[in-house]
Amino acid sequence: MMFFLEVTISGLMAGVMYSLVALGFVLIFKASGVFNFAQGVMALFAGLTLVGLMEKFGLPPWAGIMATIAVMILLAWLIEFLILRRLVNQEHIILFMATIGLAYVLEGLGDVMWGSDVKLLDIGLPQGAVDWLLDDYNLYVEKLEVAAAVTAVIMVIVLAIFFQKTRIGRALRAVADDHQAALSVGISLRTIWVIVWSVSGIVALVAGIMWGSKSGVQFSLSLIALKALPVLMLGGFTSIPGAIIGGLIIGMGEKWAEIYMGPIIGGAIENWFAYMLALVFLLFRPQGLFGEKIIERI
Amino acid sequence: MNPSAAKEIPDTAPEKAILSVNNIEVIYNHVILVLKGVSLEVPKGGIVALLGANGAGKTTTLKAVSNLLHSERGEVTKGSIEFEGDEVNDMTPNDLVRRGCIQVMEGRHCFEHLTVEENLLTGAYTRNDGYGAIRADLDLVYTYFPRLKERRKSLAGYTSGGEQQMTAIGRALMSKPKMILLDEPSMGLAPQLVEEIFEIIRALNENEGVSLLLAEQNTNIALKYADFGYILESGRVVLDGEAAILRENEDVKEFYLGVAGENRKSFRDFKHYKRRKRWLA
Numbered sequence: 001m002m003f004f005l006e007v008t009i010s011g012l013m014a015g016v017m018y019s020l021v022a023l024g025f026v027l028i029f030k031a032s033g034v035f036n037f038a039q040g041v042m043a044l045f046a047g048l049t050l051v052g053l054m055e056k057f058g059l060p061p062w063a064g065i066m067a068t069i070a071v072m073i074l075l076a077w078l079i080e081f082l083i084l085r086r087l088v089n090q091e092h093i094i095l096f097m098a099t100i101g102l103a104y105v106l107e108g109l110g111d112v113m114w115g116s117d118v119k120l121l122d123i124g125l126p127q128g129a130v131d132w133l134l135d136d137y138n139l140y141v142e143k144l145e146v147a148a149a150v151t152a153v154i155m156v157i158v159l160a161i162f163f164q165k166t167r168i169g170r171a172l173r174a175v176a177d178d179h180q181a182a183l184s185v186g187i188s189l190r191t192i193w194v195i196v197w198s199v200s201g202i203v204a205l206v207a208g209i210m211w212g213s214k215s216g217v218q219f220s221l222s223l224i225a226l227k228a229l230p231v232l233m234l235g236g237f238t239s240i241p242g243a244i245i246g247g248l249i250i251g252m253g254e255k256w257a258e259i260y261m262g263p264i265i266g267g268a269i270e271n272w273f274a275y276m277l278a279l280v281f282l283l284f285r286p287q288g289l290f291g292e293k294i295i296e297r298i
Numbered sequence: 299m300n301p302s303a304a305k306e307i308p309d310t311a312p313e314k315a316i317l318s319v320n321n322i323e324v325i326y327n328h329v330i331l332v333l334k335g336v337s338l339e340v341p342k343g344g345i346v347a348l349l350g351a352n353g354a355g356k357t358t359t360l361k362a363v364s365n366l367l368h369s370e371r372g373e374v375t376k377g378s379i380e381f382e383g384d385e386v387n388d389m390t391p392n393d394l395v396r397r398g399c400i401q402v403m404e405g406r407h408c409f410e411h412l413t414v415e416e417n418l419l420t421g422a423y424t425r426n427d428g429y430g431a432i433r434a435d436l437d438l439v440y441t442y443f444p445r446l447k448e449r450r451k452s453l454a455g456y457t458s459g460g461e462q463q464m465t466a467i468g469r470a471l472m473s474k475p476k477m478i479l480l481d482e483p484s485m486g487l488a489p490q491l492v493e494e495i496f497e498i499i500r501a502l503n504e505n506e507g508v509s510l511l512l513a514e515q516n517t518n519i520a521l522k523y524a525d526f527g528y529i530l531e532s533g534r535v536v537l538d539g540e541a542a543i544l545r546e547n548e549d550v551k552e553f554y555l556g557v558a559g560e561n562r563k564s565f566r567d568f569k570h571y572k573r574r575k576r577w578l579a
Binding site for chain 1: 416
């Protein structure tokens with residue numbers, strides 16, 4: 001029983017990490033209908049920048065984070081100025097292709113600026129197991145993963161309030177629904193895009209910090225973006241809670257499958273289980289668990 | 299507005315237009331010439347109807363004014379558009395809404411996944427006169443459209459066509475406009491509902507002093523509510539005049555109101571091409 005619980009918890013915690021990446025995708029997709037392939041690389045870039053700034057200038061963690069947030073906002077502005085502005089009203093697939101290009105540029109830029117070796121990121125997040133759980137219940141739960149979970153919860157609450165209650169949040173949702181109509185009521189798409197890319201840059205930074213603290217800031221970080229895909233298919237591309245719950249289900253399912261089904265069919269299920277699950281979802285519920293209903297008036 | 303009051307202000311000419319479009323030409327995608335020299339004027343506080351068949355250039359004219367053309371790769375290549383005496387060309391739609399000129403697009407274009415009330419609130423995006431003022435205007439919109447108050451919590455995507463049209467007009471109203479460019483308010487609505495919406499439009503014009511430029515295919519109802527009308531055909535203004543006079547015009551009757559003249563009982567006598575020639579000459 002304890003073993004089952006431990007597997008479940010570690011699955012859930014891994015899921016939170018996926019959710020952090022998926023969240024960035026959802027934000028941009030919601031507000032501009034663009035699937036941002038570069039989201040994973042943005043997390044890598046943010047992590048690299050943070051480590052680089054802290055190393056080169058000897059900044060304390062909080063100053064490093066502030067500076068990195070500034071860099072991510074600048075990046076959002078540049079992306080709007082150099083890419084999005086030129087591709088207004090093109091097909092979605094063209095914007096998608098542009099984000100693939102962006103992914104390569106950012107990857108290269110990160111390497112050029114901060115070097116390509118694996119870096120340790122230590123901003124003072126707690127490490128090791130949660131003691132009382134280990135002592136009293138013999139459960140091994142990483143402190144870092146708990147921190148990630150708490151951060152994710154806070155972030156989702158803040159984002160939900162931002163989207164539902166504020167003027168800018170409402171404008172973001174309006175843009176997501178109908179570009180033309182949003183323009184016609186005087187919403188400036190450029191402003192909205194800069195805002196939404198900035199926010200998702202900050203989300204990427206959080207993901208970068210968490211993954212970086214866990215396994216070092218390295219190139220493979222950009223590949224976790226691939227794991228975010230099944231999370232999105234499960235949770236729905238347009239739903240923030242969906243990204244979280246999708247992440248949890250994928251994380252948990254993966255671990256369960258690996259432990260309990262793995263021995264039967266020879267293991268390594270963890271690598272493809274998420275994609276199988278996503279495939280099943282695509283067949284039966286293409287908008288995902290929490291995706292916006294495709295409204296059709298008859 | 300009281301006309302004698304306007305005359306007392308020395309530096310404004312009488313009958314000053316809030317919007318004047320001077321001989322504009324619009325090209326889409328650098329090749330497709332859609333408007334071939336359209337001129338029109340909307341007097342302050344007036345309702346002007348822009349009439350014509352499908353593809354005549356009504357929507358393009360409105361979008362040229364509201365500057366939504368750019369996002370569809372259209373361009374005004376000749377002529378000028380002035381809103382309250384200022385050249386519109388370099389303004390963004392955002393600037394224009396701030397100045398009080400807003401478009402209600404054809405086909406409603408509500409934000410489907412937002413509630414009716416949220417839709418209305420997005421109309422106030424450009425305002426910064428505080429929550430209280432916006433709230434007051436929301437109530438004002440609800441007095442004009444009581445139906446929206448009932449449906450305020452529903453997603454706009456699930457409301458009926460008429461309610462969506464009301465939402466779209468109400469949303470524009472939330473920006474405190476001086477002028478609304480209204481594109482095909484009657485599209486896809488039951489005749490009774492069309493009448494209801496036009497009554498509200500007239501009330502807005504009279505009570506709030508909003509000027510209106512109205513693109514319509516439904517010539518009958520548009521000429522009933524407008525003061526002045528322009529008829530577009532193939533990107534040109536072919537006829538204009540007071541609404542009352544246009545209503546009596548034989549050509550308008552025949553082409554747009556579906557009423558044949560006295561001595562024209564059969565379609566054999568319907569010499570369309572001839573008339574066309576005369577208009578386009």
